[in-house]
Amino acid sequence: MPAAGERSAARREATGRRLARFAALRGKAARPGEFWDVVALTAADAQQALAFRQQLAEKLSRRELPLGVRYHVFEDPPGPKIGNGGSTLHVLRCLEDLYGDKWTSFIVLLIHSGGYSQRLPNASALGKIFTALPFGDPVYQMLELKLAMYIDFPSHMKPGILITCSDDIELYSTGVTETITFDKPGFTALAHPSDLAVGTTHGVFVMDPSSFSGKGGLEYTSCHHFLHKPDIETMRRCGAVCVGGNCSQLSSSGDRSDSVMDSECVYTDSIFYIDHSTAKQLLTFYKQMGTLCCEIDAYGDFLQALGPGATEEYIENTSNVTEEESRLVEVRQKLYSLLKGTTLNVIVLNNSKFYHIGTTQEYLFHFASDTKLKFELDLLPVAFSIFSDKAETLDQSASIIQSILEPGCFIGPGSVIEYSRIGPEVSVGKNSIISGSYINLKVDIPSNCFMSSLSIKINNQVRYVSMVFSVEDDLKKTVKLLSEIRSLQFFGVSLLECLDLWGVKVSGQLFSSENTRLGLWTARIFPVCSTLSESVRMSLKMLNSVQHMSAFKLNGFKLLSVEEMLAYKDVEDMLKLRKQIYDKICLQKEKSDL
Incomplete structure (x- = not known):
């Protein structure tokens, strides 16, 4: 079997070829059978949507995707999560x-992109499938990468x-x-x-x-x-564990790497295909369910x-279910009866790597x-950005994506800056994420800081809010009673100590959730401001007060939770701000090419 380095080099070469094929198709009409008939995104x-x-x-207007394809976004029906x-x-x-019986002749790529990305909140407002990647000119997002990595599939499907x-x-x-x-x-x-x-997992x-x-x-x-x-005991008992040379060892990040500590491995899932005959059976089932x-x-x-x-053993096992609904067991039973006996074909890709980008x-x-x-995706430390050599320092492990860094700023190792403008007197610590922000004050942003700014619209007026957390804060953690919020960090x-510093009262109005989901996601703690830079300044003052245990009162501000920020988000204004950065970068590139 080839050495790990050879396998990695082979993946890099194959990835480069697929990216080149996709780049050649961008902005052009695909020939029949060359690309997907339908690319469908789901929305929550x-x-x-x-x-x-x-x-x-x-x-599509920028000709960044193949043309002549049916691109659709389908939102889940209103009501309970499905x-x-x-x-x-x-x-x-x-x-x-939409298409009647014609849909049964289509080759469809379905990308599940709904959800609110609580573990990676810089993707919450505009969607995980539109997460920017540190390569491409202009930068690729997850959507383009998906389309590129699967570009060989439609002609063999x-x-x-x-x-x-997503x-x-x-x-x-x-x-x-x-x-x-x-x-x-x-x-x-x-x-x-x-x-x-x-x-x-x-x-x-x-x-x-x-x-x-x-x-x-x-x-x-x-x-x-x-x-x-x-x-692991179940894997062994069921015969899923293979002994041989094709094993991967888990790295500290949770991805599947090439180093091998022992010779045991299992084969895990990623994407799957359903033929149209089976898809029609599932559709009939859905119609019958109502x-x-x-x-x-x-x-x-x-x-x-x-x-x-x-x-049928799994039908009543709800240990991996976030909220056990009364009908889940009944629906599983019906699905089992429908699908029992259906073949699950497997294509084993022994030289493959799976990377998950779902958490900070x-x-x-x-x-x-x-x-x-x-290495394998040829990621860049600076991708489609304005970055002056006079910027004080930029560690090679940092990642700058479609951003403007002014001379004199400092970006610490392991940090990611996307869709932002960073002023000359800004120092960003290590392992931080700055997204959609305009920081033009003298400030030291601490290490492990997460900041993401959103445009919102309230009473038909555009306003701005910046959420700030630690990259290690658990935004999914909830408690049921106000008396328990001491456990939130x-x-x-403790959030309770923070609220005291900010002069925010603990009451029934503190959280935006209508039920008992009390947590960082639903806590009304972020001030609404009239400008983007002011919202950044206020949120950084909140953080500074916590770090130095000094009071910074939020009296007089309208406060929103992350949940409410997303409900009020103004997508048009957020995209306008991104376009301003995009246009400025393009202008700079034109000047440098002269």
């Missing part, structure tokens, strides 16, 4: 409503749906004569060799031993049984029903610290 609600449509329209499984079913219904998520990257290399083909009935999934620890394939050799390269096999986030009143997981609830070894820690690690993804300090 109508407001998020509008934001996605506005960004798609802008990309999960990515429910969204998949809803998209099938929308496609039939029968009509059907390929399903992926916050992961799959890089892979195959032999010169090897082709990834999606042409079998039922489901077909890609599988990646991973450490056992990775398997506990992913789906794991138990391969059919009669059709799987595990000898390396690209291998087509079938899955006997699919396990969803199993513990409305879904529970969250369905496209991986856990579809794939666990597949393969000859599938059992993963985002910082992969874009600013990890040399593996930087803001930059390592």
Whole structure:
């Protein structure tokens, strides 16, 4: 088997080829069969869908995407959350409503991009699928990268749906004569060799031993049984653990790397394909259900029903479910009955890597610290930005994306700056994220700081709010009672102490959530300001008061929670601010080319 360095170099070469193929298609009409017939994004609600449509329209107007493709955004129906499984079913219904029977001849890429990105809030307002990446001119976002990485698939795919998520990257290399083909009935999934620890947070394939050799390269096999986030004991008991050379070792970031500590590995999931015959069965099921009143997981609830070894054991297991709804078990039972006996084909990509970019820690690690993804995707320390050589210092591990850095500023190692303007007297500490902000005051921003500024519209007036946290703060953590908020932490300090410093009273009005979800996400603590730079200044003063345990009263300000900031967001103004930076960079590039 090739050494880790050779495998990484092969992935880099294959990735470069795919990116070049995609670049050649941008702004041009794809030939029939060359690209997707439909690219569909899911959105959590109508407001998020509008934001996605506005960004798609802008990309198309700039000719940054292939043309002649049906690009759609489908929002989940109003009511309870339905999960990515429910969204998949809803998209099938929308496609039939739009195209009638014609949809059964389409090759569809479905990207699940709904959700509010509580673990990576700089993607909350405009969507994880529109997360900027540190390469490209102009910069690529996750959408372009997805389209590039899957560019070989449509010409080797029968009509059907390929399903992926918006916050992961799959890089892979195959032999010169090897082709990834999606042409079998039922489901077909890609599988990646991973450490056992990775398997506990992913789906794991138990391969059919009669059709799987595990000898390396690209291998087509079938899955006997699919396990969803199993513990290691279950993996061993079910025969999912393989012994051989194609193993990956978990690194501290949670990605699947090439170093091997022992010879055990499992094969984990990423994207999967459903042929049209099976998709029509799922659509019929959805119509019969009428409305879904529970969250369905496209991986856990579809794939666990597949393969000859599938059992009903998982149906009542709700340990991996965030909120157990009364109807979930009933819906799972019906899905199991519908899908039982359906084949789960597996394409094993032995030279592949899966990167997840769904949390602040993963985002910082992969874009600013990890040399593996930087090498394989050729990420840049400065991507499509104005950066003066007179800037005091810029560590090579920092990442600057579509931003303007004025001479004299300091950006610490491991930090990411995106869509921002950083003034000459600004010092940013290490491992920080600054997004959509204009910082033009003399300030030392501490290490591990997360700051993201949003345009909002209240009473038809544009205003600005900047959220600030530690990159390690848990925005998903909630308590049920006001008396319990002492356990919530803001930059390592009890939220209760912070509120006292800010002069914010603990009352029933402190949180924006209508139910008992009391946490950093719903705490009304961020001041509304009339300018972007003022909102940044106020939020940094809040942070400074916590760091030095000195009072900074927020009296007189209207305060919003992150939840409310997203509800009031003004996408048009946020995109306008990004365009101002874009235009200034383009002008600077034109001058330098003269």
